[in-house]
Amino acid sequence: MPAVIVLGAQWGDEGKGKATDQLGQHTDLVVKFNGGNNAGHTVVIDGEKYALHLLPAGILSEGVTPIIGNGVVVDLDVLFEELEDITSRGVDCSRLLISSNAHIIPPYNRLMDQANERARGNNLIGTTGRGIGPTYADKMNRIGLRIQDLFHPEELRAKVEAALAPKNTIFEAVDLQVLDPAEVSDHLLSFAERVKPMLCDVSLVVNDALDRGDTVLFEGGQATMLDIDHGTYPFVTSSNPTAGGALTGSGVGPTRIDRVVGVAKAYTTRVGEGPFPTELDNEVGEALRTKGGEFGVTTGRPRRTGWFDAVVMRYATRINGLTDICL
Incomplete structure (x- = not known):
């Protein structure tokens, strides 16, 4: 399966970082295609926790080329702060590539x-x-x-x-x-x-990799229900975290994609304002928040919690054309 999109099927914080990191260990390239440092992926390796905001999760996988695509918006201060932090912890960041169009x-x-x-x-x-x-x-x-x-x-x-x-x-x-x-x-x-050695034509790099038979994983920030077009507008993000965003955010065509993996929790959370049909604003919701450690990686804000929403999952399956669900 040379081209795989991994994205959130709910309102975010489903565990995409963990799923991306696990799949990324068996891929050649990991491409972040949307959003910016409003995303927050927590990855634990050998008991050590890494909180990634702008960098692709593939940065932590040895031998993988992590790529920031043209669909990402880049805060240069945050980029180099993150690079300095994880470099100081022994992670090799020399493979990072960034689209000159970002x-x-x-x-x-x-x-x-x-x-x-x-x-x-x-x-x-x-x-x-x-x-x-x-x-x-x-x-x-x-x-x-x-x-x-x-x-x-x-x-x-x-x-x-x-x-x-x-x-x-x-x-x-x-x-x-x-x-x-x-x-x-x-x-x-x-x-x-400082950024010059990292720049490339991401579309060319990714398509050449697929032509060689390399495995490319496309990593989405945020989630389906936060999509600017298909989410709970106006309480959404400003990009397309859905499968279509992976194409425009990296410069590949739809015929190159083999699988689309939707990541979901067995319950549901969201951060910030907006509709949440299964929300539990009671002691059960508080128990989910406490046991699940439901606090934003980027903002530290407590997440709203609720029951699993099968209607949302069916919607996410349709919008993204999911071939697999990681629950």
Whole structure:
């Protein structure tokens, strides 16, 4: 089975990191195709716990090439903090590859997350505040910054200045810090030489691997019910964690995929606002939360808990074309 997609079949936190790591030990490439450091995968190896946010789970598997695809949004500060952390613990990160088309999360989009939540008042979405949504919005508005822009300093500076001008007006209006475009640009450009050895054309690398008969695992962040198109909108993430997102987020065609594995818990959890039909807002739900250690890897927020939802699983099976379920 050379091309396998692994994704969440509920509202996230189903154990995708563990499933990806276990399957990833038998693959050649692991490709993260959506989201950013709003994801949180916990992997335990030989009793040691690793909390991954931006890096693919395949980073922990010896001999596997971990890849960050074009569908991911990259906070460069977080990227190198994570790399330094796990490198210091003896993990070889030299194989990491990143799409030059992946978008950068600039500092001003973290502030935009705060500004947007303030403007919503009591109608909160429950964002992680990492700047994910505003960065995807910039991407769709064609004012985003891609990693390849780091190697064209003057163009990057012009893009930052144009994107930041209207946002500074918003920051000032809601009593947030106004940012200097020159300082933002200098900070981003400081990463250029460090990220350069990792850059590649992910679509070419992955398709060449599949042509050779290598096994490629596509790792989804978040989950089906948080999909921007197919989830419980508007209480969703800003990308497509479903099977279709694996294709656009890495540059492969649908005919290359052999299996789609949906990961689910025997009960259900979700973080943040939004509908949750089987939620247990009582002592049973609290017992599930305590026994399951249901606290966000990225945010630390307590997760809402509830019974297994077979209707959601049937929906996730249809949306993703699941061939397998890991319960």
